[in-house]
Amino acid sequence: MQNWKLQLSLQAVTLFATLAPLHAESPAVQPPVAPSAGFASIDPPAPSPPLLQDHSFSTGLQSSTRIQGSTGIQSDPYRAYAAFTGRGDEHSRLHTDLFVPLISDRQNLLFSDIRGQFLSGGGAEGNVGLVYRHMVASDYIVGVYGFYDVKRSANENTFHQATIGGELLTDVWDFRWNGYLPEGGSVHAVDASAVISNGNLVVQNNQERAYAGTDAEVGLLLCRIPNYFDSELRGFVGAYHFDTNSPTAESIQGPRVRAELRSFDLPFLSLDSRLTLGVQYQHDSVRDSQTSATIGVRMPFGPDRRRHRRMSRIERRMTDVVVRDVDVVTHTTPTPGGQEVAVHALYDFEIGSVTVLDASTADLPAAVASATTDSVIIDGGRGNIYLSQPIEVQDGQQILGGGLQVKGADTGIHAYYGTPVNLYGTDETQAVILTADNSVISGFNIFGGLHGISSDLPSGLDDLVDVLIFSNNVTGAADSGFRFGTLDADSIIAHNRATDNGAHGFDIEQNEGLFVQNNALGNAENGFDLFDNDGEVSLNRSLRNEGFGFFADDNSGNIDENEAYENGLSGFDFLDNTGSIAGNLSADNGLQGFTFARNNGVIEDNLAFDNGGFGFDFADNDGTVQGNLAFDNGDVGFDFADNFGLFQENIATGNFGAGFDFVNNSGQFLANEAIENSGSGFDFVENTAAGTFSNNVAEDNGEFGYDGTNSGTAVNNTGADNEDGNDTFP
Template sequence: MKFPSLFAVALASGTALSTCAFAQAQQPILELEGNLAYGVGNGGIGIFMPFLLDNGNGVFFDASGRFVEGSARQASFGMGYRHRVEGGWLLGGYGYLDVFNSEHGNSFNQLSFGVEALGPVYEARANVYLPLGDDKVAASLSHAFVSGSELKFQAGREFARAGADTEVGLRLPIFPESMNAEMKVFGGAYWYDGARGLDDTLGVKARTEVSFSGLPGVSGSTLALGASISYDNEDQTEFGLTARLRVPLGGSSRTGKAAFDPMFQRVERADFIRTYADSDGVTEAAEFVHGGQAVGKVVSISQAMGDATAINAALTTAGTNALVLANGGITLGQALQLGAGQHMVGGGGSIAVRGANSRIEVAFRNGGDAAKLTGTNAAANVVSMASGSEIAGLTITGGLAGIASSGTSNISIRDVDISKTAGDGIRLDNVTGATISGANIHDLYICNSNTNCEFAVGRPNRAPHAAIAALGTSGLTVRDTVIDSVTYGIFAGSRIDQSDWPEVITHAASDIVIDNVKISKSRREGILLVAANDVTMNKVTVDNSEQGLDMDLVVLQGTSNVSITDMTLKGGINGLMLVTASTLPENAVTTNVNVRGLTIDGTRNAGIFLNPVSGISFKDVTITNAGTYGAYIYGSEWDFLGGPVKNIDFGNMRVEGASKAGLYFSGPAENIRGDITVVDTPLNCLADQGAWSGTSLIQTDGSVLKLNGTAIEANKLKTTCK
């Protein structure tokens, strides 16, 4: 049962007792408490329900809930009996059930019993705490470690500790009898069992408390302010401050010093179940989170092993699903061949593993020297990955591609730094399922030759020298990645067979996610998608504003079913270009693109360029300082060239500071909708007036395009936009 439910049950039960069980039920006492120790606060709320018997003795029901700032919480409920004896003394006994939720997310139960002797001047009490249940797993304290040639997983553990405490105190006569206040001082000791190899915890404590009764407007209430100090062999010295308010619900006739009657005093006991947590739980086999396979042999590689041939021989011997620990600088004249299911982590890097039985995930860290792989052969990749393999925590420089994989599935690349390659940073060919995260790819070869390096629809399988090149790859995710000073940023395209006509897609680029990626100073396109399908781009920034030579920033060429959110584009020729080429396969059409949140600034040409596309939706778009137009709408009179630009929705779009016009129309356009605001721009819109262009606007199905709140009449496009 969860903490709130337990507390509610306790309160409900006490209320039922107060109305049914005893004829002399007293007003329930609401208690509010706050504590501060070493800057960490905890507090509580409770209800104390006393019942007086005919002989002057009493029983009580007590329910409370307590919490520690940002972590643990506890519900407690119990019952007790208090017996008056001669000399003004009161003897009592009580029992409690505690339910505790720890900062590690574990729930513990405990029975607690105590006795008390409360007198006019002196008082004493003792409590014992008896936990119920077994050890719990503390996931945050779990870890993995190498034992010989094996990787082991050891779960963290947490358990409740049996204990006892005792306390004696006295009231100091420092306040005059006429004043409704009292001061008490206490001293005591406590012990907690040192089970499971722990030392016993022994401690002493002292506290003082000043109480006042009769707060204005609250009959029978008391306010207590306290300070405490404790010392034990586990937590050393701790100080604390306490404030506690007790209010009889509905008021009380026990006013003045009667409000301090011990029959109605709170029970003093430990606020929380005491638990202990460490990393010494059950040891079990480990498995990789990526791929879910049991961790195989652990092997370390370094320059001391020799050249790439020797290292590859060691990797082959290690076998499938080996954990490869790469340490220090390693020079490679040919590709390091990572085998099936092998996971390589560099010194200082980490890799996700879990317990084969507990299923708890932890990060295993390679404690060796930082690994740097240097490729000395510009015609050879530095690392080649097989199916199910993973790379993490490596610096890679030189070689043809830093990391390459072909015809594989389910690979993972994390936390890598790649630079100075002669080809691509990461090259994926016909891969199914690939994740790239936390990569930093920078300072690659910059190709300025249009002949050699500019993408062309006549050769759609080639966009050379990309930070990430993924051809014919499906299930690709690129996230939390930074790309700087490269030729292309990210190229993802379907593999297209051009050996016959019509051309056909042999390996589709589909299910692509680009999330939280920053690209700067790309000589050519920052993101180029060709004949791709099912694409999600979120929090993508392409900033080429600091360079003179560049191309369009984000290009969707024959790409469909695309979602773009929170994109920022700076510099470049055109910011976002959507285009369909007639030379691509028939099913490679740019359509069904939804843009939600787009900021474009400082392009040399248009902010948005649309070239025979359809089914495009824009919302919350801001285009500033475009070199020509906010948006360029460029349709074709010929269906085989793509036909009109149609079914475009500009929702909440603002164009500011464009050098020529907010919108430019060339060729036929159909069903262009939206409400566009154009400010600080010479013209709201401009239409190509040449007869050869076939510029026209056809609006059906209620389509309306407004510029600064005024609808454009379709049959007056050329006269309105000039």
């Protein structure tokens, strides 16, 4: 630092000695008035001193001299720099800018401008430009430039563009113009959207397009703040216009204003450094109002010891960043002729004509009841909806919540319409939504009320014909979340969720339809209470309910691939089974995994583990019990009275009671395995004269391998290492 100060002092002495004779012959000049400590007004340029044998030249505020000797010649008036700018708007961005002089003297500068831009929401852009600026008589600068731009949009489309422009800069004024020429055919497909067209919901296929256009602006130096890092404030006003050749695309045009506060030669960085704070506002009918703020730091390359002076104001302008639109202007536009009929993405029914209601609707239940369109969409875009009266769905009506997923009937491309909605029932004596025959109810988050969705009418519990109720969530109802009478064979209850309701999650008198992929969590009684099931109950889950996971008085249908976890009582509880119970899982429930009063159907490939009581518990088997697994339950793996049917290939292992505990076998008891249970492997009274007891295995059990008598057929029953022996039977 001391060497630098000494060198500067020597240069000042030399300059003073050179200028002294001329100063003595010049007329007297009044000394300048010292600037105030605050904002300084715009000063007129100081008189230029005469040239000194081509060794010195005017700089506006100060003189700069090429000094020859031991310090060498300063031949780099403009240094390369890197700039980093953060931009906050609807997408946070980071800009990087590399300024590289290629050919330069004080009046002429040819440089490359290399830029990169990264968006937080996805997407990036790169720009490579060549810029030529010429300073005219130290008064103004004329510049021209061209850029090649490439953009990777957030939609993962790539666009190419050429940008050309010109500028006129003075110490006080800015005038600039830019033209943007995207590559021909810059059209790429993007996600479709669901829109209402002529009263019907349709799927609109869209394209992302690059827009050709132009912008221009005028800037003015508003004030200087010399005592604060030699700062200045500039303001700019301009306009832009962009368009594309699509008949469905609207032109993008509007005003733009911005301001920049620039601070130069920052003491904590170096000479030629710069800090820029900016704010910008623009508005057009396509993108609406857009406001952004920027903060940028410029850091030059090269050591300060080679610099002998600060740049003058007009020289600083030679290194100003080229101002242009920050990225290739792209926008999503409808594909001409690209509308399709909208059908539901999962169930393929046509949405058709629509009435859209929301929180601003004065009497929403009345509006639903009086709607004559195919579908009523209740949208959540205006907030939650509070209901003191039920929404009464009409016969044949489709009532759908916002956030609706649809697809095009022709292409199958998916889109969404609206915002998900929350409905709050404020009266615990009435349901929030009352169903009707031939209706569709989907897409609602429902809180409170007596029931979330119900057919419990004032006149009594109604039976339903051909209803489709799916993708609804019901929480905190005073009674059951979903409550219906008989659901006929054409009815579907699917993808619904019942949570923390005051009684059952799902309460159905009789199911003859399809009951699939529903969830019941934390309800005060049973997760699923199906008084009678004659239909299909599959892929449902019951978790942490205080009663049974699944309960049915009688099952004559199919109960397949359901799951019951951590319920207070048994996972599955049925009085009588004449249908099929297959592929279900019951774990960590308070009582039994599976309980039946009697089995006259098929119980196959079910899994019960870690339950507090028996794995499987039933009175008599007159059907088929096959391929089931019971392990690590708190009592017997399989507990039943008598077997009159087929009981084969079941496994009991690691249970805290016997593996199999029953009274008599009068049917076929074949190829079952009891391994490592705390009690006997097989604990029974008798294999009767009508029974066949063959090919069973008992190993490593805590008591007997086989404990019972044989009066019928018993062959090839083996075992090993049972604590109390009886490794074979008979």
